[in-house]
Structure formats: structure tokens, C-alpha cells
Amino acid sequence: MMTEFDLFGVFMAPIVVYAVAAIPLTMILRFVLWRTGIMKWFWHVALFEIALYTCVLCLLVSYA
Numbered sequence: 001m002m003t004e005f006d007l008f009g010v011f012m013a014p015i016v017v018y019a020v021a022a023i024p025l026t027m028i029l030r031f032v033l034w035r036t037g038i039m040k041w042f043w044h045v046a047l048f049e050i051a052l053y054t055c056v057l058c059l060l061v062s063y064a
Helices: 014-036 045-063
Strands: 005-007 010-012
Touching (some): 005 014, 014 045
Antiparallel strands (some): 005 010
């Protein structure tokens, strides 16, 4: 578990670091899913992308 993150004297909660780190991971997963054609299976793509981001964020918080 991370402690507070110091950004130029401003302490930020660890969830901020995890949330920022989850963005590129989610974008990579989205790219792979679009290239393989799996994203066409979902009825509401935007809702799935938000759920994917949430899952990646939860995994980062749990295992990092």
C-alpha cells in the first residue's frame, strides 16, 4: 500500500496515483479489444469502457 504522494509540496491520496496509472492501462486494453473485435459484442460500449476502467483501478488498488 502506498502512502501519501508528495507533488511539489501538496500531499495527494494514493487513489489519485492509482487513478492516473489506470488510464494508460485501460487505453491499452481498449486498443487490444477493438483490434480483436471483442468490443463489437457489447451493446453499450461507453458503459463497458467505464466498467473496464473501474476494474483496472480496483485491480491496481488491490495488488499494488
